[in-house]
Amino acid sequence: MAENTPKPAAGNAPAKPNPAAPGAAKPAAKAAAPGAAKPQAPKAAAPKAAASQAAAPSGVYKPPVDRPDPNPFKDSRMSALGAWFQERFYVIMPILDYLKKKEVPKHRLSFWYYFGGLGLFFFIIQIITGLLLLQYYKPTEAEAFSSFLFIQGEVPFGWLLRQVHAWSANLMIMMLFIHMFSTFFMKSYRKPRELMWVSGFILLVLSLGFGFTGYLLPWNELAFFATQVGTEVPKVAPGGAFMVEILRGGPDVSGETLTRMFSLHVVLLPGLVMLVLAAHLTLVQILGTSAPIGYKEAGLIKGYEKFFPTFLAKDGIGWLIGFALLVYLAVMFPWEVGVKADALASAPVGIKPEWYFWAQFQLLKDFKFEGGELMAIILFTIGGVVWMLVPFIDRQASQEKKSPLFTIFGILVLAFLVVNTYRVYAEYSMLK
Ligand code: HEM
DSSP: OOTTOOOTTTSSSOSSOBTTBOOTTSOHHHHSOTTOSSOOOOTTHHHHHHHHHHHSOTTOOOOOSSOOOSOTTTTSOOOHHHHHHHHHHGGGHHHHHHHHTOEEEESTTGGGGHHHHHHHHHHHHHHHHHHHHHTTOOOSTTTHHHHHHHHHHTSTTHHHHHHHHHHHHHHHHHHHHHHHHHHHHTTTTSTTOHHHHHHHHHHHHHHHHHHHHHHTTTOBHHHHHHHHHHHHGGGGSTTHHHHHHHHHTSSSOSHHHHHHHHHIIIIIHHHHHHHHHHHHHHHHHHHOOOOOTTTTTTTOOOEEEEIIIIIHHHHHHHHHHHHHHHHHHHHHSOOOOOOBOOTTSOOOTTOOOOGGGHHHHHHHHHTOSTTHHHHHHHHHHHHHHHHHTHHHHOHHHHTTOOOHHHHHHHHHHHHHHHHHHHHHHHHHHHHO
């Protein structure tokens, strides 16, 4: 059985309400202290209420006369402000009680639990810096590059904002890859966490979409030609030409493409990410953190720590380290501004996408024979779908049994990504 997986009876759900914050499980009438300001409705009212409902004409709902006390928690010890909120949101108190009991297992691989939180941290940085950049950025062919120069050169600390935004995007994707492979090798996707994996995979795809759409926004030469190459990819697939037109807003990369990328980057993708992220994090809270298969039985669990506040405080330390690294990279290794995009200019040498697309990029380059590109796209799509469905395919892991075949599969996928990424790096660093 997975660690911290709530068991039907003895799980984390608060079986008995905490005296400081009585749970709603207690009937309201019993929760009220003697001498409470509002007398409780007599219990005999219940059958009366049922009778009055039964007497209602069919299809018409009549609310029960015996209402619960509006604040069953009024005897808890807390600040006036806390009590004010509690009176209004008391239905979520059992949820908070549940979360307070959540525990994280401690073992030699616990270190890897911090990367999901780091991905979240860099995503929050992206939202904040992105909103600030939006105050000055102008998403038109004529003004994009100049507004970008204005942010870099004139807006107080604008250069820092832009550098932090660009670096944080890269660090976020890096953290997500580490998070994905660490949860893969710990088989954290196994029953009942299948949807955590699927929602996480969708988040990774959406985050790559953020990177792709954001790349064009400065409207510089490198981004322009890289987007031309990137949006061309679907062309070889059946119906691909239509797809290319949809992506570009026309046959070529133009101001229309910029409008599309901009709206995807600041409206559609953030909205989708927030929705899927809410699902992912809710599942994390409900199902808790798993331990690797067999660890409990082998006595490798050193203990458990409370999620609130211990694990969260450690997460906070990770965030501080992440923040320091981010500012260091932004100040010491600034991203270039480049030159304004010119559709009539010839493409500069060494056009390549962002590093997180290099593996696919290299695959396309390796399949440069007749029909090869289509084959590469099909291979990659099938690979992506299989990867997303791994929790449903790995039956061994769902039965809490080791699944070495899937470990080998994960190593092969990781090796493919690392080797191909390195090949692009090696080839293009020679061109500089
Ligand atoms: C914006 C993207 C993401 C954020 C903010 C995020 C955040 C988190 C957080 C905070 C946790 C709990 C702590 C931890 O185990 O690290 C978690 C757990 C998990 N995540 Fe993600 N995640 C993201 C993307 C992904 C991706 C790409 C995958 C895999 C495809 C994934 C799969 C999982 C799984 C399986 C768990 C459960 C771990 C366990 O119970 O041991 N997540 N995520």
